[in-house]
Amino acid sequence: MQGIGEDTVLADRYTLTRMLAQRDDQELWIAFDSTLDREVTATVFRATSAHADAALDSARRAAGVEDHHLPRVLDVGVQDGTAYVITEALHGAESMASLLQFDRLPAEEVRRLIGEAASGLGAAAARGLHHLRLTPHDIVRSPDGAVSVLGLPTDAALAGTDDVSSDEASRIDTVALVEIAYAGLTSRWPGDEPVPGLLDAERRADGELPAPSELAPGVPGDLDTLCRTTLGADEGPRTPGELARQLAPWSSERVSDSGRRPSRPASAGPAAALQSVPGGAPSATRMPGRPALAKAPDDRENTDAATDSRATAPVPQADHDADETAQISRSVLDAARERTARPPAAHDDDYDPSFTELEPPVPGLTGRFEPDRSSSKLALLLVALLVLVAVVFAFIGLRGIGGGSDKAAAGATSQSASPSASASASRSASPSSSPSPSATxxxxxxxxxxxxxxxxxxxxxxxxxxxxxxxxxxxxxxxxxxxxxxxxxxxxxxxxxxxxxxxxxxxxxxxxxxxxxxxxxxxxxxxxxxxxxxxxxxxxxxxxxxxxxxxxxxxxxxxxxxxxxxxxxxxxxxxxxxxx
The missing domain is CATH 2.60.120.260 (Galactose-binding domain-like)
Structure with a gap:
């Protein structure tokens, strides 16, 4: 964008330092806020563009939406023909598109990511805001597991697609969320428009989109049905709020392996149910979760608080469906044992694909959860040998104390005889060990x-x-x-x-x-x-x-x-x- 580059200062406060992304109509930058001494994110676009005023108005309305899934809008303005929207920075966050470069995601992590994103978009819909251009690049996961939705303040307005009805806009966002869920389960993109970095899902000979279960093993039945009905039959939830309620409950923490869907014992009361509802047990850097509310009417009318950021998705009171996975079978246990012998399939926030897990610390022990009797005896024998070696070395060290003291005394005498020579040699050996005394x-x-x-x-x-x-x-x-x-x-x-x-x-x-x-x-x-x-x-x-x-x-x-x-x-x- 002309007139915008590194070190450009907006509003005498925000210094652009590094460009993150660029589209035809906007640029996304990391900027430094000199007033509050912190990094922020700056979205800049031409103030003379056809949709600039609508984008600025949308950003100002987004500033009034308080939901921890949506980065806070901190400032909106125009300077020298450049419009800007300043939002909080999400340090170390990775988009779902980036996460899918390695492999598909665990099904329960997909449930959590889409459920959290749907909750945020539901809160925005209650204020008349919709995304309308949602892709896997717009849903990001922070290192602490928190989920955020990017692009809500400006994307739809700048694209000129925000003139649809509220019901239609909610359906568009809901379908986009289900498409992203499909991509998370299969690592294939089912949408009509290609997404950079993702492979397209190939349709069957009859032109229909294959169900996620046809492309990947272990897809829960409810997620498989959700994708088939929403993307293949134009059915399913009509709003992000409905989608969040249909996905609940999900894990309150990041699922890093083939974790199971959180389930509630039949004897547990409402307090137990709150442990796995959306927003439960958030990280310290996010807004604390609130208790779940009773199920509200359809949020297409935008008349209830079910989509408000202060409410969490309700926990269904009916029994779980036929794909209940709370019970751990023998085959599941064996699979878990097998996983301990190979590198994890999901990576933590700073995991590098070239990293290989270390071998078991004690030779002879396998990857089982508990060693058997023979393995325990082997471990005790090794410990005893280590103790014996330590005792021998300690004895040798004690014998050398007397002789060492005489040598130390002789060394001290020799050292004191020529201090200047020693100091000179030290300086010549490490000429850059300390700065000049006059250095500031x-x-x-x-x-x-x-x-x-x-x-x-x-x-x-x-x-x-x-x-x-x-x-x-x-x-x-x-x-x-x-x-x-x-x-x-x-x-x-x-x-x-x-x-x-x-x-x-x-x-x-x-x-x-x-x-x-x-x-x-x-x-x-x-x-x-x-x-x-x-x-x-x-x-x-x-x-x-x-x-x-x-x-x-x-x-x-x-x-x-x-x-x-x-x-x-x-x-x-x-x-x-x-x-x-």
């Missing part, structure tokens, strides 16, 4: 992520300049020191505010040795074709001499990761100080 700190105005793919733990980046060595930023974990072979490096981008001469940089890391390259530039760009100003290959606190290199940005580029005490490979940076 240079302020770092902003710390951002540098690298390919999704930003790695951006909420931790400012820890490297907070002056507290007990805090840190850490990368994702990888399968090897060379980042598992999936990328060439990862790191941080330091913004000094203006072009300055840099004498040295002091960095403190945790873990084993790593390789860190430093680049000083006036523009942000690829470093693969540049020579680093300095390179460090150690650990702990180190100082790199940059020889008065001049630039506005310092790229801290890690090409070999530290191995932490836990055995995992990830870089952990505690503090960074730039000196003149």
């Amino acid at each position: 700190p240079i302020d770092i105005t902003y710390v951002g992520y540098y690298g390919t793919g999704s930003s790695e733990n951006p909420q931790m980046m400012r820890n490297v300049i907070d002056g507290d060595p007990s805090t840190y930023w850490q990368s994702f974990r990888y399968g090897s020191a060379a980042l598992g072979g999936v990328k060439s490096g990862t790191g941080l981008l330091l913004n000094l505010g203006s072009s300055q001469k840099v004498g040295s940089i002091k960095i403190t890391t945790t873990g084993g040795p790593s390789t860190i390259n430093f680049y000083v530039t006036d523009e942000v760009g690829p470093v693969s074709t540049k020579q680093p100003a300095a390179t460090l290959t150690g650990s702990g606190t180190q100082t790199a001499t940059l020889n008065d290199a001049t630039g506005k940005y310092i790229t801290v580029w890690v090409t070999q990761l530290s191995q932490q005490d836990t055995g995992e490979y990830r870089e952990r940076i505690n503090e960074i100080q730039v000196l003149s």
Whole structure:
């Protein structure tokens, strides 16, 4: 978009730092709010476009919808022909489209994601707001498992598709949610318009869309029926609120494997039912859940509070349908045991596909839940051997104390005889171990992520300049020191505010040795074709001499990761100080 780029400042407050996505009619940026010292998301578009006024009005109405599934609208305005909508940033969130790059999702995680999204869109529908352009890219999951829906304030208005009736708009959003559920269950997109990053579902010879159960095993009966009736017969729920009630109950936490649908014992009362309703037991960063309300009338009339963000989807009081999965059979138990012997199918927020689970810690033990009698005896024997070895080494160490003290005394005498020579040798061995006494700190105005793919733990980046060595930023974990072979490096981008001469940089890391390259530039760009100003290959606190290199940005580029005490490979940076 003309006139918009990196370092553009909107409303004398929001500095655009990194573009996330671009369409013909809008751009999505990460921006820095200098007033509140935090990152935000900025949607910008031309104020002269045909639908700009409608989009701004829609964004202002969206600001009045208080629902934790919808990113809060913080500011709306126009500056120099550019319209902008500022919303809260969702650090580390991944879209369903991104999650489906690896494999299809567990069925109960699909139920949870779509149910949470439907609850948010139901709350918006009660205020007359509809999405109308919903795809798997618009439903995102944060590292804590929270679900958010993107694009509600502006997407429909900018596309000029917001002139349909309320009933029709609710049906469009509901069908889109079911299409996304189909994609989550099968990793195939059933819609007419292709979605970037997803394969299209191939129709049968009769032209009908195959049911999810025909493409993937283990699809619950109710989800299979929902997709068949909604996408194949134009039946099923008509509004997001109806869809949320039909999907409930779902897990209150992220389902990371082939988890089961939450069920309620027949003897449990209403209090037990609240444990698995939407919004239950949310993370600390989200709004606390409220008790479930009694079932309300159809929300197509928008006359009840069932779609209000303060209410959660009701728990059906009837018995579960025929696909009840609460009982664990022998075959399920055997399958669970088999899963313990192979890498997990679902990844946590910082899981890298090249990472391989470690072998069992005690040789001879299998992946069963409980060791048998022979395995227990083997483990006890190994423990006894370890204790015996420890006792032998302790005895040898005690014998060496007397002789060692004499050698230490002689060494101390020799050391005191030539202190100046020792000090001189120390300085010549590590010329960059400490900065010049005249060096002064240079302020770092902003710390951002540098690298390919999704930003790695951006909420931790400012820890490297907070002056507290007990805090840190850490990368994702990888399968090897060379980042598992999936990328060439990862790191941080330091913004000094203006072009300055840099004498040295002091960095403190945790873990084993790593390789860190430093680049000083006036523009942000690829470093693969540049020579680093300095390179460090150690650990702990180190100082790199940059020889008065001049630039506005310092790229801290890690090409070999530290191995932490836990055995995992990830870089952990505690503090960074730039000196003149």
